[in-house]
Amino acid sequence: MxxxxxxxxxxxxxxxxxxxxxxxxxxxxxxxxxxxxxxxxxxxxxxxxxxxxxxxxxxxxxxxxxxxxxxxxxxxxxxxxxxxxxxxxxxxxxxxxxxxxxxxxxxxxxxxxxxxxxxxxSNKTLLTVGQLVIDRKTYKVSKGTKDIFLPLKEFELIYELASQPERIFTREDLITRIWGADYEGNDRTVDVHIKRLREHLGDGSNVVIKTVRGVGYTLEVMA
Incomplete structure (x- = not known):
């Protein structure tokens, strides 16, 4: 309790x-x-x-x-x-x-x-999901032997999504969790950061950030 x-x-x-x-x-x-x-x-x-x-x-x-x-x-x-x-x-x-x-x-x-x-x-410092290893202590993302260096908000996005794979996060969820409940921008901010995050992660990974049309995003590990 x-x-x-x-x-x-x-x-x-x-x-x-x-x-x-x-x-x-x-x-x-x-x-x-x-x-x-x-x-x-x-x-x-x-x-x-x-x-x-x-x-x-x-x-x-x-x-x-x-x-x-x-x-x-x-x-x-x-x-x-x-x-x-x-x-x-x-x-x-x-x-x-x-x-x-x-x-x-x-x-x-x-x-x-x-x-x-x-x-x-946030109490979990290391997440492993598919081929990605996400270290909250060092803010480093590794894909196999390659290190990916992300801006802070993109790191927080991938960490949030990877913390609960296959969960659908609404844009409002992500705004509240990452930018805070008093953020005065719009949910287009999430779309822009997700686009950049996908570009940073690149191809060749079995981890995919999928768009759930009209709702938000989910992270999936492909077989």
């Missing part, structure tokens, strides 16, 4: 977030201020933190920075602020996602699930 920390000085918000997550099988810890949130992180194994920005004693930005010193866990920030500068400050503090109040609890659950999937994948 995964444990989620909810830190918000508004009890109503904590309850709005808490009960749907309990129904999904998560264990919940609550904190009404930043100091309490950090004590919980120091004393317990926390798998994900949901932090409000404006909390007594220590604000959400400082809590996120403190968590990042010793913990590699997903962090979602809740705030009434939606300005770009506020989002930038949050991401610079180490958060992974950002939700502006008011929000739908269902959307928060979707984002939590997506972050857990992303972190579970």
């Amino acid at each position: 995964k444990t989620i920390l909810i830190a918000d000085d508004d009890k109503n918000i904590r309850e709005l977030v808490k009960y749907p997550l309990i129904a999904e099988g998560y264990h919940i810890c609550e904190a009404a201020d930043g100091e309490a949130a950090l004590r919980i992180v120091q004393q317990q194994q926390i798998d994900l933190a949901i932090l409000d920005v404006m909390m007594p004693y220590i604000d959400g930005y400082e809590v996120a920075e403190a968590i990042r010193v010793d913990n590699d866990i997903p962090i979602i920030m809740l705030t009434a602020k939606g300005e770009l500068a506020d989002k930038a400050k949050g991401f610079n503090a180490g958060i992974d996602d950002y939700m502006t109040k008011p929000f739908a609890p269902e959307e928060l659950q979707f984002r939590i699930q997506a972050l857990f999937r992303r972190y579970d994948v």
Whole structure:
């Protein structure tokens, strides 16, 4: 059972977030201020933190920075602020996602699930799929004896696709996982990067990135 920390000085918000997550099988810890949130992180194994920005004693930005010193866990920030500068400050503090109040609890659950999937994948440093070996630690892709050097976004794309061969990823999935939920571009970005990735991988491999018309992409290993 995964444990989620909810830190918000508004009890109503904590309850709005808490009960749907309990129904999904998560264990919940609550904190009404930043100091309490950090004590919980120091004393317990926390798998994900949901932090409000404006909390007594220590604000959400400082809590996120403190968590990042010793913990590699997903962090979602809740705030009434939606300005770009506020989002930038949050991401610079180490958060992974950002939700502006008011929000739908269902959307928060979707984002939590997506972050857990992303972190579970990122803990695997080496993937072997067909003739490709993908090393997340060195950001190197090898095809047989040949090394392929990819730009960062193309590397993240091949790693994401190869982490679950034959799964169909929608363009929206890939945008959220690689560019982030707040990316303001369109899904044409994915098409352009997939085209370049195919060119870099070239022919002669038994790994193929297939287009699923009207949906997205999937990686297949050919016999």
